Amino acid sequence: MSFDPGFSIVELVPCPLLSVPDIPVAPLREVAYRGDAWLPGELDRLRAGFAADEDLQGIADALERTHSAVRTKVGELGLRRDSSQPWTALEDEHLARHYGTVATSTVASDLGRTCAAVYARAGVLALTEGNAPPYTRWEVAQVRAGYDWGVPVARLAVIVGRPASGIASLASKLGIKHRNGPVGWTGEEQGRALAWAETGIRYGEVAERLEQEGFPRREGDAVGQVLRKLGYGRGWGRPWLPEEKDLLRHSYAHDLSLTPLRTRLGRSRSSIAWQAGELGLQGTHARPSGWRTEPPWTAQDLRILKRDYGRVPTKELARRLNRKKGGVYTKAWALGLEHGWMRAFTADEERAIRLARDHGVSLTDLSRALDRDVAVVSKHAIRMGIPFATRAVKAPRGPRRNRPLVTLASLLALAA
Numbered sequence: 332m333s334f335d336p337g338f339s340i341v342e343l344v345p346c347p348l349l350s351v352p353d354i355p356v357a358p359l360r361e362v363a364y365r366g367d368a369w370l371p372g373e374l375d376r377l378r379a380g381f382a383a384d385e386d387l388q389g390i391a392d393a394l395e396r397t398h399s400a401v402r403t404k405v406g407e408l409g410l411r412r413d414s415s416q417p418w419t420a421l422e423d424e425h426l427a428r429h430y431g432t433v434a435t436s437t438v439a440s441d442l443g444r445t446c447a448a449v450y451a452r453a454g455v456l457a458l459t460e461g462n463a464p465p466y467t468r469w470e471v472a473q474v475r476a477g478y479d480w481g482v483p484v485a486r487l488a489v490i491v492g493r494p495a496s497g498i499a500s501l502a503s504k505l506g507i508k509h510r511n512g513p514v515g516w517t518g519e520e521q522g523r524a525l526a527w528a529e530t531g532i533r534y535g536e537v538a539e540r541l542e543q544e545g546f547p548r549r550e551g552d553a554v555g556q557v558l559r560k561l562g563y564g565r566g567w568g569r570p571w572l573p574e575e576k577d578l579l580r581h582s583y584a585h586d587l588s589l590t591p592l593r594t595r596l597g598r599s600r601s602s603i604a605w606q607a608g609e610l611g612l613q614g615t616h617a618r619p620s621g622w623r624t625e626p627p628w629t630a631q632d633l634r635i636l637k638r639d640y641g642r643v644p645t646k647e648l649a650r651r652l653n654r655k656k657g658g659v660y661t662k663a664w665a666l667g668l669e670h671g672w673m674r675a676f677t678a679d680e681e682r683a684i685r686l687a688r689d690h691g692v693s694l695t696d697l698s699r700a701l702d703r704d705v706a707v708v709s710k711h712a713i714r715m716g717i718p719f720a721t722r723a724v725k726a727p728r729g730p731r732r733n734r735p736l737v738t739l740a741s742l743l744a745l746a747a
Contacts, residue, residue: 341411341445341490343476369404377404386416387443406440409469414444415573418452426452431460434467435492446492450595451574455581463493466501478502481510484525484561489597495561496526511560520546521561528558533655571606579603583612626653628662636662641670642702676711683742684712690745693726694719696737 369377373394380390391401398421422442429438430453439449466474470491477487488495502509503518523544527537535551542548575596582589592598598606628636632652639648640663649656663670676684680701687697698705712719727734735741 341413342409343473343480343482343490367400374404374408377401378408378410381405381410381412381443384412384414384416386419388419388421402441402443405443406437409440410443411439411445412443413572414448417573423452423456427456427458430458432464434464434470436467436470439492440469445490445572447489447596448572448574450492450591451572451578454578454587454591455574463497466493471501471505474498474501475505475507478507478509483511484509484521485597488595494526494595496522499525499561509561515547516557521557524554524558525561528554534558576606576610579606580610580612583607633666637666637668640668641674645670679739679743681711681715682746683739684708684715685717686742686745687737688712688717688719688722689724691722691724691726692737692742696726696734697742700737700739700742 373396376394377390380393387401387405388398391398394401402425425441426438426449429441430449435446435449439446442449470493473491474487476482477484477490482490484498485495488498491498493501499518499522503522506518508518509521520541523541523546524537527540528534532540533551534555538549538551538554541554575592575598578596579589579592581587582592589603592603593600635652636648636659639651640659643651645656645659649659652659683701684697686692687694694705694709698708701708709719
């Protein structure tokens, strides 16, 4: 069975929401009639109102029951939804009282909302989590079904309301393997890789940390491929919940980290950037870098970039600036900088290449005179139909310090 990620899912398989992994189920028995018992008609009305995204208080008023009774019955029936209803004071109070001590899935079931909505709302209310509570039977059932169907681990984490690393660790304890899991990777190793990736470090550093913890040596590219295969960092194209938009606005207004939107709500950097633009938040974040994980560019960084870009290998320049190569390329492109080794060849440079080939000037000296990479000059000479490998006059041998300095002007002077 293949998993189609193109639609919104709040539950993979129905399961009673219990806070204890295994509870013996006693046989049914007859009980005395109670005046507050739920009648079939009331349950049908509850399900219909819940499916129509009615407010829980409105359903309670229609059934002439209390808000607490309706919320409890919603949890017992295992109902959950992507609700567009605004949060009430009662819901905020319930969330503040139980968040961090009760499993997110249990709180979501009590409120009739998704785990993603609960987590986002907790971020807006600045609620913090304590020690992770035990996994419920509902959460275990979702993880088992998700691993069997091949649901990306990061998306499964959003459905269940737990970190992706926690999902992978639980799967390792349960002894289940993901349908799309990589060959040769254990569940424990996948969990640790996800945990390190969620801290924001690069894939190469993740590989080094895994090796230090006793796992096999991996390359950074291999770690990245495995994490992407497990769904890390994907946004899946699903619509943004109102709670997620509120959390994004709240983060911009109060200079808060946007990492929770990526690690717990499964939003990619590009998805966050796009949504920030839709909400008119671009450029209003207190940190100029906004959603980016790298530090903002200072005036000193820009001076170094403008001075050395194209003259120093980009990998070395990125190391000096403590950035990724992609970040250096992107900033240089935004500033309109031109890489020295990739610029177009001028007529004088092509004339110098012909003269250097005919007069036995070495390819290395020629490249230094043109301030270009040796491979770039060699390939361009081949395109011109004058490869240096077949020239009649060979370059001189011996120490280069004993030869005269070669410049573009001296090469053009050879024509005389």
